[in-house]
Amino acid sequence: MQRPTAVTVFGVLNIVFGVMAVTCTPFALITTKFSQRMLENLPETSRMENPVQGMMQSPGFMTYTYVSTAVGMAVGALLIAAGIGLLKLRPWARRVSIGYAVYCWVAAAAGQVIAYFLLYAPMLETPSPSGEPASAVFVGSIVGAVVGACVSLVYPTILLIFMLRPEITAAFQPGWGTPPPVPPGSEF
Numbered sequence: 001m002q003r004p005t006a007v008t009v010f011g012v013l014n015i016v017f018g019v020m021a022v023t024c025t026p027f028a029l030i031t032t033k034f035s036q037r038m039l040e041n042l043p044e045t046s047r048m049e050n051p052v053q054g055m056m057q058s059p060g061f062m063t064y065t066y067v068s069t070a071v072g073m074a075v076g077a078l079l080i081a082a083g084i085g086l087l088k089l090r091p092w093a094r095r096v097s098i099g100y101a102v103y104c105w106v107a108a109a110a111g112q113v114i115a116y117f118l119l120y121a122p123m124l125e126t127p128s129p130s131g132e133p134a135s136a137v138f139v140g141s142i143v144g145a146v147v148g149a150c151v152s153l154v155y156p157t158i159l160l161i162f163m164l165r166p167e168i169t170a171a172f173q174p175g176w177g178t179p180p181p182v183p184p185g186s187e188f
Helices: 005-040 044-049 051-056 059-087 091-125 136-151 154-163 166-171
Strands: none
Touching (some): 005 059, 005 091, 005 154
């Protein structure tokens, strides 16, 4: 029997997203380091006016950036392996894909908690030039970041739903795809 189409699709998507994570994630670190160097050249007064600049100087933020970059690359490599395993109908690949989906939800939640304390709360406390508590730009940035985090969960959620479907689960069971034995006397 043929491999289910959904398994093929998710195997290929896992490989594509895994390659993107392994190759693109380091650029986030490079961009952060570049931005940090640019901020070092700004006068102290302008650094304090923008909470994003303050966050970029935070040792906690940099620790989070280093750890999330390393973990993101490792998870990307694991996703590539899971994609190849799905294409070969390896049961471990289905479990790794499920684990990846759960990891994405946990990582997104943790990322939002960290962003709240390092970025959102300071942004909301920063007065706008007109004297109001929070600038519309800051509020818009926060809304954009939260919406972006939610959008990033679309693929892992769909992957999880499909990997838990009974027909997909059955495809990874031993003996899947072998024809049932023919009872004696029914050779027609």
